[in-house]
Amino acid sequence: xxxxGAGEPAPVRIEVRVELKPNVADAEGESVERSLGLLGxxxxxxxxxxxxxxxxxxxxxxxxxxxxxxxxxxxxxxxPVIHRVDVRPAPA
Amino acid sequence: xxxxGAGEPAPVRIEVRVELKPNVADAEGESVERSLGLLGxxxxxxxxxxxxxxxxxxxxxxxxxxxxxxxxxxxxxxxPVIHRVDVRPAPA
Numbered sequence: 626x627x628x629x630g631a632g633e634p635a636p637v638r639i640e641v642r643v644e645l646k647p648n649v650a651d652a653e654g655e656s657v658e659r660s661l662g663l664l665g666x667x668x669x670x671x672x673x674x675x676x677x678x679x680x681x682x683x684x685x686x687x688x689x690x691x692x693x694x695x696x697x698x699x700x701x702x703x704x705p706v707i708h709r710v711d712v713r714p715a716p717a
Numbered sequence: 718x719x720x721x722g723a724g725e726p727a728p729v730r731i732e733v734r735v736e737l738k739p740n741v742a743d744a745e746g747e748s749v750e751r752s753l754g755l756l757g758x759x760x761x762x763x764x765x766x767x768x769x770x771x772x773x774x775x776x777x778x779x780x781x782x783x784x785x786x787x788x789x790x791x792x793x794x795x796x797p798v799i800h801r802v803d804v805r806p807a808p809a
Contacts, residue, residue: 636762642769657770657793664792666785670728670775677734677767678749685760693758700756701749 637682637690638715641698644675649707678702679715687714729774729782730807735795736767770794771807779806 645651654672661669680697682690694712703710737743746764753761772789774782786804795802 644769654770657789660793661789664789666789666792668774668777668782668785670773672773673771675769675771677736677769678746679765679767681762681764682760683762690760693760697749697753697756697758700758701752 633684634686637685637687639680639682639690639694640713640715641678641680641694641702642675642711642713643678643698643703643708644673644710645707646709725776726778729777729779731772731774731782731786732805732807733770733772733786733790733794734767734803734805735770735790735800736765736802737799738801741799 651673654674657674658669658672661672678697680690680694682693685693691712698710698712743765746766749766750761750764753764770789772782772786774785777785783804790802790804
Protein backbone atom coordinates (compact mmCIF):
# COMPACT_ATOMS: atom_id res chain seq x y z
CA UNK A 626 0.00 0.00 0.00
CA UNK A 627 2.58 2.53 1.10
CA UNK A 628 5.46 3.57 -1.11
CA UNK A 629 7.93 0.70 -0.67
CA GLY A 630 10.73 3.22 -0.47
CA ALA A 631 9.09 5.08 2.38
CA GLY A 632 7.49 2.03 3.99
CA GLU A 633 5.29 2.19 7.03
CA PRO A 634 6.00 4.61 9.84
CA ALA A 635 8.55 3.20 12.28
CA PRO A 636 7.18 1.72 15.51
CA VAL A 637 6.46 4.39 18.13
CA ARG A 638 7.12 3.71 21.80
CA ILE A 639 5.18 5.70 24.36
CA GLU A 640 5.79 5.47 28.08
CA VAL A 641 2.87 5.94 30.45
CA ARG A 642 3.74 6.40 34.11
CA VAL A 643 0.89 6.07 36.60
CA GLU A 644 1.45 6.98 40.23
CA LEU A 645 -0.79 7.63 43.18
CA LYS A 646 -1.46 11.25 44.06
CA PRO A 647 0.61 12.39 47.05
CA ASN A 648 -2.42 12.44 49.37
CA VAL A 649 -3.41 8.85 48.51
CA ALA A 650 -1.97 6.09 50.71
CA ASP A 651 0.52 3.87 48.87
CA ALA A 652 0.14 0.47 50.55
CA GLU A 653 2.85 -1.21 48.52
CA GLY A 654 5.28 1.63 49.21
CA GLU A 655 4.56 1.40 52.94
CA SER A 656 5.08 -2.34 52.84
CA VAL A 657 8.47 -1.92 51.14
CA GLU A 658 9.40 0.73 53.69
CA ARG A 659 8.65 -1.62 56.59
CA SER A 660 10.51 -4.50 54.94
CA LEU A 661 13.61 -2.34 54.42
CA GLY A 662 13.54 -1.52 58.12
CA LEU A 663 13.29 -5.21 59.01
CA LEU A 664 16.26 -5.90 56.74
CA GLY A 665 18.29 -3.27 58.58
CA UNK A 666 18.44 -0.88 55.62
CA UNK A 667 18.00 2.41 57.47
CA UNK A 668 17.68 6.07 56.63
CA UNK A 669 14.57 5.54 54.55
CA UNK A 670 12.07 8.35 55.02
CA UNK A 671 9.48 7.15 52.52
CA UNK A 672 8.84 4.85 49.58
CA UNK A 673 6.39 5.62 46.80
CA UNK A 674 5.58 3.34 43.89
CA UNK A 675 4.52 3.87 40.30
CA UNK A 676 3.49 1.67 37.41
CA UNK A 677 4.98 2.15 33.96
CA UNK A 678 3.35 0.89 30.76
CA UNK A 679 5.48 0.97 27.67
CA UNK A 680 3.14 0.93 24.68
CA UNK A 681 4.60 0.14 21.25
CA UNK A 682 2.43 1.20 18.33
CA UNK A 683 2.97 0.29 14.71
CA UNK A 684 1.66 1.56 11.41
CA UNK A 685 0.63 4.95 12.80
CA UNK A 686 2.31 8.31 13.24
CA UNK A 687 3.89 9.50 16.48
CA UNK A 688 1.07 12.02 16.90
CA UNK A 689 -1.61 9.36 16.47
CA UNK A 690 0.26 7.03 18.84
CA UNK A 691 0.29 9.75 21.46
CA UNK A 692 -3.43 10.32 21.00
CA UNK A 693 -4.15 6.61 21.43
CA UNK A 694 -1.90 6.40 24.50
CA UNK A 695 -3.89 9.23 26.07
CA UNK A 696 -7.10 7.40 25.24
CA UNK A 697 -5.68 4.22 26.85
CA UNK A 698 -4.92 6.21 29.99
CA UNK A 699 -8.42 7.66 30.17
CA UNK A 700 -10.26 4.44 29.44
CA UNK A 701 -8.09 1.77 31.05
CA UNK A 702 -4.83 2.60 32.75
CA UNK A 703 -5.60 5.28 35.32
CA UNK A 704 -8.27 6.64 37.59
CA PRO A 705 -8.16 10.45 37.68
CA VAL A 706 -9.50 10.50 41.23
CA ILE A 707 -6.41 8.83 42.67
CA HIS A 708 -3.74 8.80 39.97
CA ARG A 709 -1.28 11.25 38.52
CA VAL A 710 -0.20 10.31 34.99
CA ASP A 711 2.72 11.21 32.76
CA VAL A 712 2.70 10.31 29.05
CA ARG A 713 5.90 10.79 27.06
CA PRO A 714 7.95 9.26 24.25
CA ALA A 715 9.85 6.28 25.65
CA PRO A 716 13.58 6.88 26.07
CA ALA A 717 15.61 5.32 23.26
CA UNK B 718 26.00 16.92 66.22
CA UNK B 719 26.32 18.54 62.82
CA UNK B 720 27.13 22.19 62.43
CA UNK B 721 23.74 23.89 62.85
CA GLY B 722 24.55 26.16 59.95
CA ALA B 723 25.18 23.23 57.65
CA GLY B 724 22.48 20.98 59.12
CA GLU B 725 21.86 17.45 57.97
CA PRO B 726 22.32 16.40 54.36
CA ALA B 727 19.24 17.19 52.28
CA PRO B 728 16.90 14.25 51.57
CA VAL B 729 18.08 12.13 48.65
CA ARG B 730 15.56 10.64 46.23
CA ILE B 731 16.57 7.54 44.31
CA GLU B 732 14.43 5.96 41.64
CA VAL B 733 14.55 2.20 41.16
CA ARG B 734 12.93 0.84 38.02
CA VAL B 735 12.31 -2.90 37.88
CA GLU B 736 11.17 -4.49 34.63
CA LEU B 737 10.97 -8.02 33.36
CA LYS B 738 13.73 -9.16 31.05
CA PRO B 739 12.63 -9.17 27.40
CA ASN B 740 12.46 -12.98 27.26
CA VAL B 741 10.19 -13.21 30.33
CA ALA B 742 6.44 -13.19 29.71
CA ASP B 743 4.74 -10.04 31.00
CA ALA B 744 1.25 -11.19 31.96
CA GLU B 745 0.02 -7.76 32.97
CA GLY B 746 1.31 -6.23 29.75
CA GLU B 747 -0.44 -8.91 27.71
CA SER B 748 -3.66 -8.33 29.62
CA VAL B 749 -3.48 -4.59 28.92
CA GLU B 750 -2.80 -5.31 25.25
CA ARG B 751 -5.90 -7.50 24.99
CA SER B 752 -8.03 -4.97 26.82
CA LEU B 753 -6.94 -2.17 24.49
CA GLY B 754 -8.01 -4.33 21.55
CA LEU B 755 -11.40 -4.93 23.14
CA LEU B 756 -11.77 -1.17 23.65
CA GLY B 757 -11.06 -0.60 19.96
CA UNK B 758 -7.74 1.12 20.55
CA UNK B 759 -5.76 -0.36 17.67
CA UNK B 760 -2.24 -0.26 16.32
CA UNK B 761 -0.75 -1.66 19.53
CA UNK B 762 2.08 -4.06 18.84
CA UNK B 763 3.06 -4.76 22.42
CA UNK B 764 2.74 -3.58 26.00
CA UNK B 765 5.42 -4.06 28.63
CA UNK B 766 5.16 -3.04 32.26
CA UNK B 767 7.64 -1.90 34.87
CA UNK B 768 7.49 -1.08 38.56
CA UNK B 769 9.11 2.07 39.91
CA UNK B 770 10.08 2.57 43.54
CA UNK B 771 10.99 6.07 44.59
CA UNK B 772 13.08 5.80 47.76
CA UNK B 773 13.63 8.96 49.81
CA UNK B 774 16.54 8.77 52.25
CA UNK B 775 17.35 11.28 54.96
CA UNK B 776 20.37 12.01 57.08
CA UNK B 777 22.81 10.30 54.73
CA UNK B 778 24.89 11.35 51.74
CA UNK B 779 23.86 10.80 48.13
CA UNK B 780 26.57 8.17 47.76
CA UNK B 781 25.39 6.25 50.82
CA UNK B 782 21.76 6.53 49.65
CA UNK B 783 22.75 5.02 46.34
CA UNK B 784 24.56 2.18 48.11
CA UNK B 785 21.49 1.44 50.24
CA UNK B 786 19.19 1.57 47.21
CA UNK B 787 21.38 -1.02 45.50
CA UNK B 788 21.20 -3.16 48.63
CA UNK B 789 17.39 -2.81 48.65
CA UNK B 790 17.32 -4.00 45.04
CA UNK B 791 19.47 -7.03 45.78
CA UNK B 792 17.69 -8.06 48.95
CA UNK B 793 14.06 -7.10 48.32
CA UNK B 794 12.97 -5.37 45.14
CA UNK B 795 14.19 -7.52 42.28
CA UNK B 796 15.03 -11.03 41.25
CA PRO B 797 18.10 -11.10 38.99
CA VAL B 798 16.84 -14.20 37.22
CA ILE B 799 13.85 -12.41 35.72
CA HIS B 800 14.31 -8.68 36.27
CA ARG B 801 16.32 -5.89 34.71
CA VAL B 802 16.90 -3.00 37.09
CA ASP B 803 17.84 0.64 36.71
CA VAL B 804 18.88 2.74 39.74
CA ARG B 805 19.26 6.48 39.31
CA PRO B 806 18.73 9.80 41.07
CA ALA B 807 15.04 10.67 40.90
CA PRO B 808 14.26 13.51 38.49
CA ALA B 809 13.72 16.80 40.32
